[in-house]
Amino acid sequence: MHSLLDDLPVRPDGLILVADASAVGSRYRVHRLHQAGTLTRVWPGVYAVTETEEQRGPRADAARYLRRVRAAAHQMPGRVFTSYSAAALLGLPIVGRWPRAVYVLAGGPNGSRRGDVRYIGHRLDAPEVRVDGIRLTAPAYTVIQVARNATLAAGLVAADAALRHPPYAERAPLLTPEVLSGEHERLRPYRGHARAAAVLCRATPFADGALESISRLVIEELGFAAPELQHRFWLPDLGEYAWVDFCWPELGIAMEADGHGKYLDAGSGTRAAQRVVREKRREDEIRAQVEKFGRWDWDDAWRVHPLERKLERAGVPRTRPRRRLFVP
Template identity: 40%
Template sequence: MTSSSDDSSPLPIDRHRLIHASTVLRTGQQAQLLRAVRAGEVQRVRRGVYSPVGADPPLRGADRHLLTAFAAAAQRDHPVFAGYTSALLHGMPAVGAIPSQVTLLGSGASGRIRNGVIELGRRDDTVVETRGGVRLASLADSVLEVGRRSPLVTALAMVDAAIGRRLEGDRRPVCTLDELVAIVERRRPFRGSQRVAAVLARADPATESPLESLSRLRFEEYGFPPPRTQHEIALADGRVARLDFAWPGLGVWGEADGIAKYGGGGQRAATTVIEEKWREDAIRATTGWRCVRWSWQDAWRGAPLARALHAAGVPTSGLPRRR
C-alpha cells in the first residue's frame, strides 16, 4: 500500500499482512508509516507491528486473535504457537468468547504471562509440527491446553472437532479420544487436569458440528436424558437417514440446524430446505417419531431449546444445572 501523501514505494507487508517497524526503519520509510497511521490507512496491532486498513470490515474474533498472534510471534526467535492459538491454526472451531491473550510455547519448562502473551512451559513430550511454514504444537497438545484453560463449551467444541474430523480421502480421525486420554494419564498430576477430564468425559467423535457439541451440553444442563447421537434409520425406499439426536424410547428425534447448512440463501438454500422437508416426512412415516429442530441461537440461549424438547415430550430430571 502507499500513503496518500506521496508517491513513495509501498510499505513492506509480510505474508501475514503485517508491517514491521524494524523493516520500515531499514527501508527508510518511517515518515511514510507515520503518515499512513495518521491517515487511518494503517493500524497498530502490537508495539512495533502494524497492519493495513483496507476496504473490508475490521478483523474480529478468531481472525483478529490470529493477526495479533502473528504480530507477537514476529517479535520472537523461532516462535511456536500453542494452546488456543494453535488450535485455531489447526482449524478448530471458535465457540464462545475469543481470548484476548495469544498463546506461544516458551523456550523453557516454566511458563509466564506477559504483554498479552501466554508462554507455556515446554514438556518433554510436547510435539511440535510445521504447517504452512508455521511452527505449532500438535492438535492433541493444543486442544488439551484449551481444555485446561477455556470454558467447557469452548473446549468441548474443539475436542469434538479434533477427534471427529476426517482427512480428505482418509477415514481416520486426526487424533483420537483414546490418544487424548492417554496423554492426560501420562502427564498427571498437572494443574487443570480435572477440567480436562470433564471435557474428555463429554467428548463424542460422532459429533458433526459445534452446534451439536453445544446442544449436548444444554441437554445435560437442563437435565434431559442423553440422546443417541448420529442415530441411523432405514427408510422405506432403502435409504438410511442419520439423525443428529434421537430418543427412541420417547419417540422423538432432534435436528441441530446451523445456518451454514443452508448456504448463503438463494436457490441452493431453497433446494436444501425442500430436501430436508422430504427427509423429515420420510423419517416420520417410517418411525412415527416427533421432530424437534433448533438453531444456534436457541441452543446458545438454552431456554428456547429446552421449551421445544419439553413440548415434544422429552422429560427432565430436575432444575437446570448452571456451570
C-alpha cells in the first residue's frame, strides 16, 4: 500500500492535497487511486488512504471525524474551528456518532450553513488556542458550544473529559470548573444556555472516563442515591491506596464501571495476566472493607436495565424521582 503512495506528497497528518499533488505533477495519479478505491476523498481537494474493514467502531469514528476537520483546515486556512470540530482537535470524546459537518466561527452574530460547513454566530469574542497550527476556540468555549447543541450524555462526556483531574492524576486538567462556569456566565444569555447549564451543573473532575460519566447520568435517571466519586481505600497487603469509581460509604457499598480498556491496553499476554492478578488482589482487599462490591460494563450502562438490577442487588436506595436523562 505504502509503495503506491511513495511518489505522492503526503502531509504529516496523512492527508494528500490535490494542490500539492498538482505541484509535483501527480494530480491524475491521485484521481486514479481514488477511482481504484485506494484513496478516499475526505474533503473537497483532500484525500487519504481508504480505511479497512477492521477500522470501525467509536474510536475509528472519532479518528475519521478528526481527519475530516484537519482536511477542512487545510482548505480553510485562518478559520477558527469550534464546537465538535474544536473538541476533536482537543482530543475530547463524546458518545454517539460524530457529525458530518465541521464547525467554524462566523464573522459576526449570525450563523449559517454552507454545504458541510456550519458557521457559528457569536456576540462576544471567543478565546483561541492552536493545535498543530490550526486555530480553534479555547477549551471552555468549546465545551459550552458542544453542550448547547449535543445530547446531555455527549455534552457531559466532553465536559468531564476537559475537567478530568481525579485525586491520583499526574497531569493538569484541560480546564477547571471555575473557568468553565466563568465562561458560561460571560457568554450568557446565549441560545441553548439552559442545555449547557444542565451539563455544567453535572460535570465533575472526578469521572475517570466516558463510562463513568454515562453511568452517573444513568444512576441519576433511575433515581438512585448520588454516589461519592473516587472514594479512597487503604490496601494494607498491597501497601497502597486505591480509588473506587462509585461509593456509598455510609451503606458500605463500592462499585466500579469497568470498560476493560486497562486489560486490553496491557500489551503482551504476560502483562495482561499480571494486570488481572493485581486487579483481583486489589478487589479482594476492597471487598474486605465493604458490605457489597460490584462492577458493570459499557453494555450494562448503555442498556440501563442491567445496571439498574446491579444497583438494586447491591442495596443502593432510590432517593430521587426517576426522569429521562439518557437516551442511548
